[in-house]
Amino acid sequence: MSSDLSVPETRVLAIASHVVYGYVGNKMATLVMQSLGCDVAALNTVHFSNHTGYRQFKGTRSTAEEISDLYQGLTQSLLTDFDVMLSGYAPSAAAVEAVGAIGLDLQRKAEAKPGSFFWILDPVMGDQGRLYVNDDVVPAYKKIIHHADLILPNQFEAEVLSGIKITSLSTLAEAITVIHATYSVPHVIITSVQLSKLSRSSSTPATPPNSLTVIGSTTKTDGSPRLFRVDVPALDCFFSGTGDMFAALTVARLREAVFAAGPSLRSTKSWVSPDDVPATELPLAKATVKVLASMHSVLEKTLEARDAELRAAAIEDESAAGLSGEEKEKREYLRRTKAAEVRVVRNVQYLRDPVIEFQAQEWDKADLPARLQ
Amino acid sequence: MSSDLSVPETRVLAIASHVVYGYVGNKMATLVMQSLGCDVAALNTVHFSNHTGYRQFKGTRSTAEEISDLYQGLTQSLLTDFDVMLSGYAPSAAAVEAVGAIGLDLQRKAEAKPGSFFWILDPVMGDQGRLYVNDDVVPAYKKIIHHADLILPNQFEAEVLSGIKITSLSTLAEAITVIHATYSVPHVIITSVQLSKLSRSSSTPATPPNSLTVIGSTTKTDGSPRLFRVDVPALDCFFSGTGDMFAALTVARLREAVFAAGPSLRSTKSWVSPDDVPATELPLAKATVKVLASMHSVLEKTLEARDAELRAAAIEDESAAGLSGEEKEKREYLRRTKAAEVRVVRNVQYLRDPVIEFQAQEWDKADLPARLQ
Numbered sequence: 001m002s003s004d005l006s007v008p009e010t011r012v013l014a015i016a017s018h019v020v021y022g023y024v025g026n027k028m029a030t031l032v033m034q035s036l037g038c039d040v041a042a043l044n045t046v047h048f049s050n051h052t053g054y055r056q057f058k059g060t061r062s063t064a065e066e067i068s069d070l071y072q073g074l075t076q077s078l079l080t081d082f083d084v085m086l087s088g089y090a091p092s093a094a095a096v097e098a099v100g101a102i103g104l105d106l107q108r109k110a111e112a113k114p115g116s117f118f119w120i121l122d123p124v125m126g127d128q129g130r131l132y133v134n135d136d137v138v139p140a141y142k143k144i145i146h147h148a149d150l151i152l153p154n155q156f157e158a159e160v161l162s163g164i165k166i167t168s169l170s171t172l173a174e175a176i177t178v179i180h181a182t183y184s185v186p187h188v189i190i191t192s193v194q195l196s197k198l199s200r201s202s203s204t205p206a207t208p209p210n211s212l213t214v215i216g217s218t219t220k221t222d223g224s225p226r227l228f229r230v231d232v233p234a235l236d237c238f239f240s241g242t243g244d245m246f247a248a249l250t251v252a253r254l255r256e257a258v259f260a261a262g263p264s265l266r267s268t269k270s271w272v273s274p275d276d277v278p279a280t281e282l283p284l285a286k287a288t289v290k291v292l293a294s295m296h297s298v299l300e301k302t303l304e305a306r307d308a309e310l311r312a313a314a315i316e317d318e319s320a321a322g323l324s325g326e327e328k329e330k331r332e333y334l335r336r337t338k339a340a341e342v343r344v345v346r347n348v349q350y351l352r353d354p355v356i357e358f359q360a361q362e363w364d365k366a367d368l369p370a371r372l373q
Numbered sequence: 374m375s376s377d378l379s380v381p382e383t384r385v386l387a388i389a390s391h392v393v394y395g396y397v398g399n400k401m402a403t404l405v406m407q408s409l410g411c412d413v414a415a416l417n418t419v420h421f422s423n424h425t426g427y428r429q430f431k432g433t434r435s436t437a438e439e440i441s442d443l444y445q446g447l448t449q450s451l452l453t454d455f456d457v458m459l460s461g462y463a464p465s466a467a468a469v470e471a472v473g474a475i476g477l478d479l480q481r482k483a484e485a486k487p488g489s490f491f492w493i494l495d496p497v498m499g500d501q502g503r504l505y506v507n508d509d510v511v512p513a514y515k516k517i518i519h520h521a522d523l524i525l526p527n528q529f530e531a532e533v534l535s536g537i538k539i540t541s542l543s544t545l546a547e548a549i550t551v552i553h554a555t556y557s558v559p560h561v562i563i564t565s566v567q568l569s570k571l572s573r574s575s576s577t578p579a580t581p582p583n584s585l586t587v588i589g590s591t592t593k594t595d596g597s598p599r600l601f602r603v604d605v606p607a608l609d610c611f612f613s614g615t616g617d618m619f620a621a622l623t624v625a626r627l628r629e630a631v632f633a634a635g636p637s638l639r640s641t642k643s644w645v646s647p648d649d650v651p652a653t654e655l656p657l658a659k660a661t662v663k664v665l666a667s668m669h670s671v672l673e674k675t676l677e678a679r680d681a682e683l684r685a686a687a688i689e690d691e692s693a694a695g696l697s698g699e700e701k702e703k704r705e706y707l708r709r710t711k712a713a714e715v716r717v718v719r720n721v722q723y724l725r726d727p728v729i730e731f732q733a734q735e736w737d738k739a740d741l742p743a744r745l746q
Contacts (some may be wrong), residue, residue: 005719021414021452022444033377034404034718041394046437047417049446058446059439066420068392073422078707079394330563334420334451345407346378 005037005352007125007252008259011081013074013106015067015099016088016244017123018044020059022341024051024241025089032248035348041082042189045090045099050052053240053336064094071102082106083117084251088244089124093140100144104186107147114269118255121148124249125157142183150187150254150284151179152247158190166193167288173363176217177225186270187284189216191246194234210234214292218272218282226279227363232292235299237306241342249291249351256290257283278362285360301350302343309339323355378410378725380625381632384454386447386479388440388472389495389617391417393432395714397424397614398462405621408457408721414455416443418463418472421464426613427710436652437467444475450560455479456490457624461617462497466513473517480520487642491628494521495620498530515556522643523627523657524552525620531536531563539566545588547551553592559643560657561598562589564619567607583607587665591645591655599652600736605665608672610679615668622664622724629663630656651735658733666727674723675716682712 012033017025026042033040045067048059067090074216085103090096103119110117122140126132137161143160145151159166161183164177172193179188192212212234217225258271261283265271273282312334323331344351385406393633394644399415406413418440421432439460440463447453458476463469476492483490499505511533518524518534532539535555545566552561565585587608592600631644634656636690638644646655686708696704 009719018415018417020416021447023448027415031407034407037719039718042391042400043393044391044417044420047420047435047443049443050452051448053451056446056449058442058449062420069431070420070422073429074394076429076431077423077427077706077711079711080422331451338450338452345412346382346410368640 007036007038007240007256010038010252010255011083012251013041013043013046013080013082013102014088014248015043015084015085015090015102017046017048017091018042019048019050019057021050022241022338023245023344025244028244028342028344029088029248031088031344032351033251034306035344035351036249036252038252041074041079043067045088045095051240054334055239058121058166059093062095064092064098067095068101069096071105075105076217080106080109085117085119086158086247086251087119088122088138088247093136096137096140096144098307100140100147103144103147113267115265115267115271118271119148120150120151120152120247120254121145122152122243123157123161124243125160127154127156129156131160145183145185148183148185150189150250152189152191152243153179153181153186154191154243154251155193156197158188162314169363172215173225173227176215176227180217180219180225183224183322187217187270189214189250189284189288191243205369210236214288216282216288217279217283218284220275226277226282228279228282228285228288228294228360229363230285230288230358230360232296232358235296235303237299237303237340239299239302239340239342240337242299245295245298245344246340249294250287253287253290254283257286260286280344280360280362289356289358289360290354292358293356294351296357297355298342298344298347301347302340305343306339310336313339380409380411380629383411383625383628384414384456385411385624386414386453386455386458386475387621387664388416388418388458388463388475389462390419390421390464391415391526392421392423392430394423395614395711396618396717398617401614401617401717402459402461402621404717405724406624407731408717408724409622409625411558411625414447414452416440416642418461418468424445424613427633427707428518434464435468437465437471440468440471441474444471446479447721453479453482454691457628458490458492459495459620459624460462460492461495461620463510466507466509467516469510469513473513476517476520477530488638488640488644491644492521493523493525493620493627494518494625495525495616496530496534497616498533500527500529504533512551518556518558521556521558523562523623524556524558525562525564525616525623526552527534527564527616528566531561539729544665546598549588549590549600550598551624553590554596559592559645560590562587562623562657562661564616583609587661589655589657589661590652591657593648599650599655601655601658601661602736603650603658603661603665603731605669605731605734608669608676610672610676612672612675612713612715613710615672618668618671618715618717619664622667623660626663627656630659633659653733662726662729662733665731666729669730670723670728671715671717671720674720675713678716679712683709686712 030040046061048057162178164175211231214230217227403413419434421430535551537548584604587603590600
């Protein structure tokens with residue numbers, strides 16, 4: 001098993017939240033990356049009983065000082081030889097700055113060896129049109145993103161970072177172009193866009209109504225984007241932690257694709273492919289294809305397991321008899337949230353051996369703003 | 374892969390320490406149990422940069438209140454349907470008490486279904502003749518052990534709990550007997566004893582000089598022990614986190630063995646086998662055999678990897694040129710400690726498919742105190 005692993009040995013520093021129960025943040029990312037053979041150092045930014053989707057939780061947040069202090073602990077014991085840093089949720093603007101300082105320090109240490117360190121940053125700020133962090137977290141991210149090699153905003157976060165409202169394929173491409181230019185960040189993936197909800201030119205074939213589109217790009221030498229897209233069927237359920245699963249899989253699969261591209265790319269700063277590599281042949285595109293294949297299988301299995309669990313619970317639950325309507329409703333909500341926890345542990349084979357069903361596509365020229373065509 | 378898993382689905386609450394870098398405590402236990410298909414809720418009792426074997430670390434300890442609070446978070450969201458609790462290091466007497474209260478609460482919730490919840494307790498207090506916790510932690514453990522189903526002391530901890538100095542096979546058997554009786558704990562494994570250092574009766578065959586012996590026992594109805602032993606070759610290196618690896622593997626393998634024994638045992642309180650099951654046929658003995666096979670392979674691989682890493686480091690290290698003798702020595706110590714981190718991630722196949730080389734043996738009657746013969 002482990003000897004078949006296609007992912008090269010990778011030492012990752014993962015900075016994100018920890019939950020006792022369930023799979024989000026570092027709890028998800030660590031498991032996913034370890035399943036693919038990565039050696040993960042997990043620096044936890046919060047210590048919660050469960051994810052906030054339950055609408056209640058207990059626990060504590062790490063201060064910026066605690067985060068810096070843990071990193072200082074690694075430094076003093078010479079434990080910072082990381083190949084990749086994956087940074088996710090940080091609970092305050094000061095914590096975001098502390099994470100930024102860690103990324104910068106690791107970059108500085110790797111300066112002499114271009115490509116030996118790569119920073120993937122998930123700018124966790126909000127979703128579905130709404131910030132779920134303090135307002136001051138946004139400028140804190142805007143400062144540190146300049147130093148990241150790849151960022152993974154969702155549609156809303158891409159809007160916040162670009163200042164462009166994404167209402168069409170054309171504005172989507174515009175947003176990515178602006179992000180590349182404004183933050184000099186060489187790789188971007190917008191992790192999920194519901195294109196069926198966007199207005200589109202009548203000349204392009206319709207996206208199936210229940211599909212999600214992931215859009216990525218690696219810049220060329222002149223800073224222009226190389227855009228690719230992968231469409232995947234959307235599942236009829238909201239799952240927490242999928243962003244973290246996406247990011248963790250991307251760490252492993254991107255490194256794999258970069259290694260597969262030969263020794264020259266992996267000793268190139270930020271792993272930016274030569275200009276003659278087309279969008280769909282980018283390591284970023286190849287990685288995304290595998291990432292989405294794994295995710296789709298695991299989420300399908302999760303949906304099956306969720307439905308089975310809810311059916312079983314409906315039969316079993318006698319203890320709710322004496323409860324008020326409101327209490328019953330809360331209980332039902334908690335049960336449904338628990339049942340939708342992503343089932344990773346027993347579906348590791350789909351992480352290791354993704355079944356590729358969805359390919360990366362070049363963007364239709366018709367969808368691009370005139371100046372990108 | 375996951376579909377071949379022989380370990381039944383198991384929901385574990387693991388309470389132990391977290392380190393950012395390396396593999397001890399919950400960082401080790403979570404990975405090991407997840408690799409065997411267990412769903413692990415990880416409640417972390419400390420948040421350190423690295424294990425204390427480095428002789429320096431940064432980070433914070435959870436208070437007893439924080440531990441209770443996280444558990445309260447699980448309770449309020451109906452997230453406590455655990456099959457097994459594994460409790461390890463707790464940083465204070467109050468924290469040990471808080472962990473004890475969690476174990477008791479889970480037992481109370483499972484009362485109506487005997488065998489549906491099992492508590493494995495690793496009474497982490499010290500090693501090699503020396504306590505590394507505050508003195509008041511000892512009485513705190515002595516209070517909660519009464520409620521555990523299986524405890525996993527090392528030789529020193531078994532001495533502390535039994536009040537018997539282990540100097541021979543006979544006193545070792547005595548210590549286990551006293552632990553069963555004093556704490557009414559049905560299963561005990563003493564996780565490593567260097568029998569070659571103990572005086573022994575001349576009638577028993579000599580243990581190979583570099584071997585470690587693991588001794589376990591499950592009580593009979595009359596409270597008397599059923600003793601078995603497994604001898605494994607000792608490796609010439611100290612590894613941190615092996616106790617945590619042992620405990621985590623035991624969770625999965627014991628549950629597997631209990632399920633294999635049929636439905637009656639797993640609905641028996643504390644999974645105590647009928648009196649006619651001989652020591653070497655106990656699920657505890659069968660589990661121990663698999664646990665030690667996995668551990669031996671992973672530690673052999675670790676030793677190889679360590680040696681390779683130290684050789685590579687010796688060639689590479691130019692940066693030490695300007696350092697003082699003391700600084701060089703410290704650096705060398707840190708490097709050696711890092712190189713000895715247990716290599717689990719890329720050796721998961723040895724956890725999943727242990728190669729059995731060491732069998733459980735019945736104890737020689739000659740080694741037992743007269744009243745046990």
